[in-house]
Amino acid sequence: MSITRIEPGARMSQAVAYGNLVWLAGQVGNPGDDVAAQTATVLANIDRLLAAAGTDKSKILSATVWLADMADFAAMNRVWDGWVDLANPPARATGESKLATPDYLVEIIVVAARD
Known part of the structure; x- marks a missing residue:
C-alpha cells in the first residue's frame, strides 16, 4: 500500500491517506473572523x-474540536450541526486549548474512512 500526501508542505501535509483511512491536519479558519465564520471555513476545508x-x-470516523474559549461552544455547534451528516455522525470530542495564535478560535482534526 502506498501513502498519499495531500497538499504537502515543508512542515506537514494537510491530509495523509493510507489504505482505507485518511488523517487530516488540524484545520483553522481566517484570523479575525468570529468563531462561526472560522468554523464554516474549517468545515469547507475539511x-x-x-x-x-x-x-x-x-465517512468521518472521529473529530477532535479545539476551541480557544469554551464560551464559543454553542456558536461552533450551530455551524457544525448544519454541516454534519446527521445519518452518519462521527465520534467527537471538544476541548479548550491555546491554539497556534490568538487569532484562531477553532481548530478541527478528523480521521475518515475511504472505500
Whole structure:
C-alpha cells in the first residue's frame, strides 16, 4: 500500500491517506473572523480535503474540536450541526486549548474512512 500526501508542505501535509483511512491536519479558519465564520471555513476545508482523498464527511470516523474559549461552544455547534451528516455522525470530542495564535478560535482534526 502506498501513502498519499495531500497538499504537502515543508512542515506537514494537510491530509495523509493510507489504505482505507485518511488523517487530516488540524484545520483553522481566517484570523479575525468570529468563531462561526472560522468554523464554516474549517468545515469547507475539511470537505475539500476529504474530496481530494476520495471520501466525504459521511465517512468521518472521529473529530477532535479545539476551541480557544469554551464560551464559543454553542456558536461552533450551530455551524457544525448544519454541516454534519446527521445519518452518519462521527465520534467527537471538544476541548479548550491555546491554539497556534490568538487569532484562531477553532481548530478541527478528523480521521475518515475511504472505500
